[in-house]
Each structure stands twice: as structure tokens, then as C-alpha cells.
């Protein structure tokens with residue numbers, strides 16, 4: 001297959017390479033050509049769609065331009081739909097796109113058409129690229145636009161699953177931690193959009209028994225800076241300490257900032273929270289479902305480390321279900337309580353009430369201050 005050699009991606013499928021390149025293009029604010037069954041459209045993220053881009057596309061003679069939005073964003077705009085949908089852009093107006101895609105007070109101003117396969121793939125690409133889930137999609141006449149990267153819808157929709165299969169350890173070393181001197185960091189590549197994922201092996205867990213495990217999604221603000229808006233930093237340090245003081249364990253530090261939405265979208269959501277939205281409504285206003293995270297690759301990391309049974313430290317029923325679904329034996333009697341603060345109590349209550357997290361406020365209140 002000469003096409004595989006083409007990109008020197010020996011051993012990688014051409015479809016996967018195209019998807020990975022498309023993610024880089026979209027993150028850089030450029031468009032890509034999305035193809036399915038002989039149909040091709042240009043896709044560009046709404047957040048990159050400025051007046052200059054709009055004018056260039058109009059000059060190129062593009063037609064049938066639409067703004068594709070996910071169902072939660074359509075609901076916010078006053079047009080509830082079970083699935084994603086699109087509104088027509090008869091003139092390429094960057095200001096209108098920004099309003100419909102992002103502004104908190106916006107209302108839908110045109111009929112909404114159901115999303116087709118190309119539209120769904122466009123949103124999947126933007127999600128993988130961690131940009132705002134709103135896509136400008138249009139038809140490009142013949143040779144009017146050159147140099148666009150082409151990517152196939154089927155390859156886009158298959159991408160996440162193929163990444164799990166490619167997960168591999170790329171580096172490991174001992175890193176003694178305060179309070180956990182015998183600790184090893186093991187770095188995996190793959191799983192979600194070629195990001196690096198880290199397993200932190202604390203002590204020497206007995207792999208023949210259920211291993212203490214925490215799946216910890218990255219939270220820059222909480223883990224590193226001690227943000228008062230969430231409980232992540234406490235959960236992180238408490239989990240490592242419990243593993244070190246007990247029989248050892250494995251903490252997976254997962255590159256899933258903002259429940260998988262990415263740090264930029266998390267800050268957009270925090271801006272809405274500052275206006276009074278709760279954690280889930282803020283995400284929904286931007287077009288996100290309750291939670292974007294998948295944990296299938298986390299289970300695969302554990303498997304590659306020789307773990308068959310886990311005692312998982314979490315309050316999140318989705319994590320428990322995902323580990324079980326992946327075939328691991330799961331004991332789930334260990335909760336991870338952060339410190340309640342005036343700033344995070346609403347966040348914790350929302351997680352309990354809207355996402356079914358096992359958060360016991362009496363137990364939190366009873367926690368002795370450190």
C-alpha cells in the first residue's frame with residue numbers, strides 16, 4: 001500500500017493519519033475537507049470563523065453554508081432537539097455565527113434542520129480537537145479552495161476506538177513523592193486524540209488482589225493551583241496518600257481537563273458560572289452533554305499494567321460502570337471526599353443531584369480539617 005508509506009506513517013492507517021492531521025488543522029483555525037460517499041464539504045470551527053475567513057469563502061463561491069450545533073446548544077437557543085442540527089447561513093456573517101455558537105443571551109433566528117452524517121462527523125472532529133463544538137459547514141465549488149486536508153467521515157467516527165487499540169507505554173521512571181517515596185510514573189500515548197496519559201504506581205500493589213485505583217481527570221485549576229471552585233486537588237493528594245499508607249495502588253492521571261471539554265471550554269464555562277449558571281448548565285450552554293469523558297482507554301492502561309481487579313476510589317458511578325463494562329473486576333466501596341468550601345458546595349451538590357455522584361455532605365462536614 002503505497003499510500004501508507006506516503007506519510008511515513010508506517011504501521012498507521014491512512015484514515016487515522018488524516019484524522020490526526022485534521023485535528024491539528026482545526027486547532028490552528030483552518031478548515032478541512034470532510035468526505036462521505038462522493039459528497040464533500042468544508043468544515044471550520046465556529047470559533048475560528050472571523051470576518052476575514054467569511055469574506056474569503058464568499059469570494060471562493062461556497063454555497064449551502066450552515067452552522068451545525070449540538071443538541072444542548074440548540075436547547076439553549078430555544079430550539080430543543082434530540083440530536084444535533086443546523087441553521088442555514090445564506091450570507092457568511094461571522095458576527096451571526098459567533099452569536100449562535102457562543103453568546104449566552106442568543107436565541108435561534110432561523111429554522112433548524114436535522115444534522116446529517118457529515119455534520120455529526122464535523123462535531124466529533126471539533127470535540128477531539130477540544131475546540132468549541134460548533135461547526136461552519138459549506139460546499140466548496142470544484143477547484144476554488146486548494147490545499148485543504150481531506151478526511152473521511154467513516155475514519156472520523158472510528159477514530160476513538162482505534163486509538164484505544166494503539167495505546168502503548170512510551171516512558172517510565174521512579175519519581176519519589178512527598179509521603180509516597182516509592183512511586184513510579186508510567187506514560188502511555190494514545191487513547192484520546194494522541195494525548196499522553198500517565199499512570200502513577202504508588203508502592204508495590206499486589207496485582208493478584210483487587211488493586212486500589214483512582215481514575216483522576218486532570219484539573220489544572222484544582223490539582224495544581226488549589227482552586228476553591230472544585231474538590232479535585234484534595235481528591236488527588238488524598239488518593240495518593242491513602243495508597244502510600246495502605247497496600248499501594250495506581251492513580252491514572254488522565255488528560256481530560258474540564259470533563260473532557262478542554263481547558264479553553266472549561267474557562268468559557270467558568271465565565272458562565274460567574275454569571276450564575278451551575279456546572280452542568282454552563283457546559284450545556286456551550287453545547288456539551290453532561291460529561292464528555294470515556295474511560296475505556298483507562299481500563300486498557302490498567303490491563304497493560306497487569307491489573308485484573310480494582311478497588312476504585314471514586315464517587316462517580318460512570319467511572320465504576322465503565323471499568324465494569326471493560327471486563328475488570330470492580331469493588332467500588334471507596335469514596336474520595338474533598339474539602340467543602342463556600343465556592344465548591346454548589347458544584348458538589350450539582351454532581352450529586354444531576355449526575356448521581358455519591359457525595360455525602362454529612363461525611364464531608366464531619367471531616368477533620370487538615
Ligand SMILES: Nc1nc2c(ncn2[C@@H]2O[C@H](COP(=O)(O)OP(=O)(O)OP(=O)(O)O)[C@@H](O)[C@H]2O)c(=O)[nH]1
Pocket residue numbers: 215216217218219220230232235256257258259260261266269279283313314315316319336347351357
Ligand atoms: N466542564 C467542567 N469541568 C469541570 C468543572 N469543575 C471541574 N471540572 C473538571 O471535572 C473533572 C473532575 O474530575 P474527577 O475528579 O476525576 O472526577 P469526578 O467525575 O468528579 O469523579 P470522582 O472525583 O472520581 O468522584 C476534571 O476534568 C476537572 O477539570 C466545571 O465546572 N466544568
Ligand SMILES: [Zn+2]
Pocket residue numbers: 219221222223230231232233
Ligand atoms: Zn477541579
